[in-house]
Amino acid sequence: MVYLEAKKRTLEYERYQQNNCINLILQNVDLTCKGLIVIRPLNMYLAVKVLVGENSSHERNLVMLMRRLGQSDMKISAMGLGCLSIGGPWTHYGQYFHNGEVDDAVSIRAIHRALDLGINFFDTAANYGAGHSKRILGLAVAGCRDKVVIATKFGYAVNEEIQCVRYYGDDPNSDQFANNLQRDCEASLRRLVTDYIDLYLFHIGDYPPEGVFQVRDALEKLVDAG
DSSP: OEEEEEEEHHHHHHHHHTTTTTHHHTTTTOHHHHOEEEEEOTTTTEEEEEEOOOOOOOGGGGGOOOOTTTSSSSSSSSEEEEEEGGOOOOEEEEESSSSSSSOOOHHHHHHHHHHTTTTTTTEEOGGGGGGGHHHHHHTTTTGGGOOOOOEEEEEEEEETTTEEEEEEEGGTTTHHHHTTTHHHHHHHHHOOOSSSSSSEEOOOOTTGGGGGHHHHHHHHHHHHTT
């Protein structure tokens, strides 16, 4: 049984129904896990609460739609798996996110099931569980890293020990993130147990527009550093 809440435009929804991407979830939800899993197709957000299920005979007839990521050569599944919830609890200036316990074994099973269903695109961030989400994702894909595309994010100061996320300098407009970008990237690599990141995104959505060039320059320096 699936409980589905989605913000979607009618034409997009019909298109995904036709190409079986939605059917992959609605008719073949057997991720054998409990919890909230966020799956993000292009321009559509699905929050899918999955209960324990059994393998479906329909699975062998389903093929995941693949897309090119931007102007890159990377091919990603039209549905990606968001990894916020597997990170567990964390705080941001007194606000608690994801209160409650998470079962890491169940999270890994969910990721493996997503892989079985053709999903190769995974979205995480340093914020999610103050780094714990990355550690679990890294463990789950350790044997197939070259077959998945990982998007992660930067911009915040993260203290994994006390599960706390803050702005650098306690200022959302601070440019201190640029001075810490290489360190943050290295921390991401360690948590993900990998030596490269496929897609690195700036996480502060309301950062002043005039600072966009500094963000770009910081990323260019990171790329040049290898």
